[in-house]
Every structure is written in C-alpha cells, then in structure tokens.
Amino acid sequence: MSTDKSTALTTTHATRHDGWTVARQSLFLRELAASHSVKRAAKAARMSRQSAYGLRARLKGEPFDLAWTAALRCRFDALAEAAMDRALNGVEVPHFYKGELVGTSRRYDERPTVALLAMRERFRGPQRFSSHPAAAFDVEDFGPLLARVESGPETWREEIRAQREAEYAEEEGEDEGDAEEAGAEETDGGAARAVSVWRAY
Helix, strand or coil, rough: CCCCCCCCCCCCCCCCCCCHHHHHHHHHHHHHHHHHHHHHHHHCCCCHHHHHHHHHHHHCCCCHHHHHHHHHHHHHHHHHHHHEEEEEEEEEEEEECCCCCEEEECCCCHHHHHHHHHHHCCCCCCCCCCCCHHHHHHCCHHHHHHHHHHHHCCCCHHHHHHHHHHHHHHHHHHHHHHHHHHHHHHHHHHHHHHHHHHHHC
C-alpha cells in the first residue's frame, strides 16, 4: 500500500548510538538544501562530514538517503538553468588594450551544461513498485521527504510492517464485528422460534 506523500507515518524513534538523532538529521538536510555543501551541513548538525556519508551509506535507499538527493536537487535546478543560459547566450568577455576597454565578444561553452545534464540523470533514484512507500515520492520532493524523515520510521521496511499490522488489526476488528452480528442474529432467531412454539400451545 502506498503512503500519500503529504502525510507521514508517525512513530517513536529509537535512541541512536551514532549521534545522528532525528533532529540532527533534519538540521543537516535543511542546511544541505540551502548550501549544497555536505561539509557545512554536517557542521551545522555538529557532526563530522565522514559520519554523514557513513549514515547515508547505512540508510541507502531509505528516506534519509532520498531526502539527501532531493536536497541537492533544490540547488541543482538553479545551477542547470544558469548553465543553460550561458550555453545559449554566451558570456560576455571584455577586451582591453593598454589598460583600456576596446571591445567585447561572446564566448559560448556548452560543456558545463552537458556535465550538469549528465549529473541530473545520476540523481534519479531506483524505480520502485507502485505499492512501495517510496513510490509516493519524487526526486524533487524535498519537503515531503524531510517531513518523512522527521516523523516517520527510519526505514521503509518498518513502515511497511506498521501498515500491515494496522491492516491486520482492522481486519481482526471487522471479523469480530461480523461474528457479533451473526451471534445477535442467531439469538434473535432463536427467540422468535421460542415465541412461535409458545403461541402454538
């Protein structure tokens, strides 16, 4: 069952022994989206750059990892737009002679644009089945993914397990309700038969 990306599955987070609390993960991701710098983001969270990469490696494919990618995309699109503008319109280059500006020309360089477009493809995460919770999020969904990191289970497996337990509990409740209803109908039927017998006498 897919989880709507506008809502998060609330859970109680276990105490982490590596220092990466949910609050620090959130702070790191917010700074990463703002600065596009892993070093600055780790410093803001009062953690090391190496431990940030270690956490991402351990949670590969999980909400934190996807939010990391989405955070980079927050700045990537702006960089790609600027690079495209330079590729199409060029960059004005001044020409001086003996310290005086004598003219300008335009230099066109499409290499940065080509490189950025290639990087964009790398940001695309693995394809998920529509029933997987991760399928509810796009690579640009930084806000919803951040909310998922802050309030949901650490892994998709935990979320799937919680959803299945909730569905099982709901089915159990429906079965009990049906059994009670059937029992009530049987009781009513027995009472009606007793009345009929009494009237016959």
